[in-house]
Amino acid sequence: MTKHPSILPLKVENLEYEAGGKQLIKNISSEFNQGKRYLLLGPNGAGKTLLLRLCHGLLKPKSGKVIWSSGKDANPKHHQAMVTQRPVMLRRSAYANIDYALSVRGVEKSLRPDMINAVIQRTGLTRVANKLATVLSLGEQQRLAIARAWVLKPEVLFMDEPTASLDPPATHSIEELIHEISAEGTTVIMTCHDLGQAKRLATDVLFMFRGRIKEMSSADDFFAGPQNDLAQAFLDGQLIWWKRRPEKDDVQI
Amino acid sequence: MNDLWQAFFKAISLVITLDNRLLEIVFLSLRLSLSAVGIALLIALPFGAVLALTKFPGRKILVIIINVFMGLPPVVVGLFVYLLLSRSGPFGVFGLLFTPTAMIIAQVILVVPIVTAITRQVLEELHLEYDELLRSLDVPWYRKVTALVWDARFSLTTAALAGFGRAISEVGAVMIVGGNIDHLTRVMTTAIALEARKGDLVMALALGLVLLAVALGINLFAYSITETVKRRHQ
Numbered sequence: 001m002t003k004h005p006s007i008l009p010l011k012v013e014n015l016e017y018e019a020g021g022k023q024l025i026k027n028i029s030s031e032f033n034q035g036k037r038y039l040l041l042g043p044n045g046a047g048k049t050l051l052l053r054l055c056h057g058l059l060k061p062k063s064g065k066v067i068w069s070s071g072k073d074a075n076p077k078h079h080q081a082m083v084t085q086r087p088v089m090l091r092r093s094a095y096a097n098i099d100y101a102l103s104v105r106g107v108e109k110s111l112r113p114d115m116i117n118a119v120i121q122r123t124g125l126t127r128v129a130n131k132l133a134t135v136l137s138l139g140e141q142q143r144l145a146i147a148r149a150w151v152l153k154p155e156v157l158f159m160d161e162p163t164a165s166l167d168p169p170a171t172h173s174i175e176e177l178i179h180e181i182s183a184e185g186t187t188v189i190m191t192c193h194d195l196g197q198a199k200r201l202a203t204d205v206l207f208m209f210r211g212r213i214k215e216m217s218s219a220d221d222f223f224a225g226p227q228n229d230l231a232q233a234f235l236d237g238q239l240i241w242w243k244r245r246p247e248k249d250d251v252q253i
Numbered sequence: 254m255n256d257l258w259q260a261f262f263k264a265i266s267l268v269i270t271l272d273n274r275l276l277e278i279v280f281l282s283l284r285l286s287l288s289a290v291g292i293a294l295l296i297a298l299p300f301g302a303v304l305a306l307t308k309f310p311g312r313k314i315l316v317i318i319i320n321v322f323m324g325l326p327p328v329v330v331g332l333f334v335y336l337l338l339s340r341s342g343p344f345g346v347f348g349l350l351f352t353p354t355a356m357i358i359a360q361v362i363l364v365v366p367i368v369t370a371i372t373r374q375v376l377e378e379l380h381l382e383y384d385e386l387l388r389s390l391d392v393p394w395y396r397k398v399t400a401l402v403w404d405a406r407f408s409l410t411t412a413a414l415a416g417f418g419r420a421i422s423e424v425g426a427v428m429i430v431g432g433n434i435d436h437l438t439r440v441m442t443t444a445i446a447l448e449a450r451k452g453d454l455v456m457a458l459a460l461g462l463v464l465l466a467v468a469l470g471i472n473l474f475a476y477s478i479t480e481t482v483k484r485r486h487q
């Protein structure tokens with residue numbers, strides 16, 4: 001693949017999103033830099049998944065901008081990938097699923113087998129490579145979804161609760177993969193509910209509540225003691241949706 | 254009861270000995286039905302795909318109309334085609350009435366709604382499933398369509414088989430526009446109706462057996478393709 005100008009940092013400016021007459025993302029501005037692992041934390045309905053989907057371009061914001069740094073020279077879409085909570089599998093073999101992603105990106109046919117075999121080996125899918133993807137276990141499907149994204153060598157990988165329905169060993173294997181992907185320089189932006197996982201994976205944490213980012217700090221600072229009382233309550237396991245404060249008190253990052 | 258058994262065994266004997274008259278009718282039926290399904294697929298697959306993957310004003314109404322047309326009464330279609338092709342009709346000048354071509358036209362009209370409706374349903378469901386992934390991969394629209402059609406190929410084969418079943422078993426429309434003329438437009442279904450009326454149960458039963466065998470054979474063929482592919486992936 002040819003070298004391209006970096007699409008990072010990713011900036012979101014005054015992002016707002018509305019659905020069904022309800023404002024679900026409220027005036028979010030933030031910046032995501034190269035090589036980091038950002039964890040979006042927050043209770044259900046905080047807007048974490050929506051923010052991922054807006055950044056990845058799967059949703060159009062009501063107002064505000066998602067700005068990639070590559071300008072008009074490169075299609076930023078081609079340097080990012082997404083792994084969803086419930087992996088979508090094409091009704092083909094695991095191998096063919098990965099092959100399809102490469103073919104769509106215009107990778108030459110002769111180059112693909114080596115790339116596919118390498119990623120299949122690294123994700124531990126060798127045994128099931130020729131099996132129909134839809135009959136794989138959920139853990140295997142999630143690893144395949146990661147393999148399909150990883151093979152594209154994305155600069156940014158969005159992951160929406162990739163271990164939400166997995167058992168501890170499968171979760172562990174996914175976390176190892178995320179570390180490997182990150183070690184290659186890919187910026188990971190992911191959502192999760194598991195504080196233990198967030199501590200193991202995050203370099204930076206964004207705490208969200210009711211469509212706003214309430215706190216954005218390094219993982220060390222966040223877990224040592226967040227500045228925002230809602231974030232502290234979340235870490236303490238309290239029922240924070242009872243603690244809604246007036247909008248004027250909300251602090252913008 | 255004995256007479257019935259005798260007729261049944263004679264019918265089997267006709268099939269086994271490849272009776273010339275029987276073969277002529279069977280081959281004509283297959284030729285007409287396969288041609289009709291082939292033409293119908295050329296119309297219905299793209300039409301179904303457009304209905305499944307695009308949004309335009311009036312789409313919902315079109316979908317409802319297609320679904321209603323799935324249950325079109327064959328005799329009404331026959332009558333409609335008859336009026337179009339009759340000497341005083343708009344296409345009478347072509348002299349197609351009581352020809353195999355007229356029968357193909359009637360069968361195409363009957364098959365297109367079935368294949369279109371199944372294609373739309375299958376592709377729409379698959380599109381819902383794949384949409385987020387395909388958008389995430391930034392797949393261009395023409396590659397979306399090819400991916401969906403390829404991955405739905407077994408379901409679309411079923412759509413084609415349903416269409417073939419409709420065409421080969423059709424009697425009302427082809428009787429009206431074909432006229433059931435010996436050696437020209439006599440197909441299995443119209444021949445069965447005629448022979449039964451004449452009391453020639455042997456020929457009627459023999460044709461009935463062939464009709465059942467054709468339906469069974471085609472379904473077995475489709476089933477075996479699906480199973481082979483599944484086995485290859487397990």
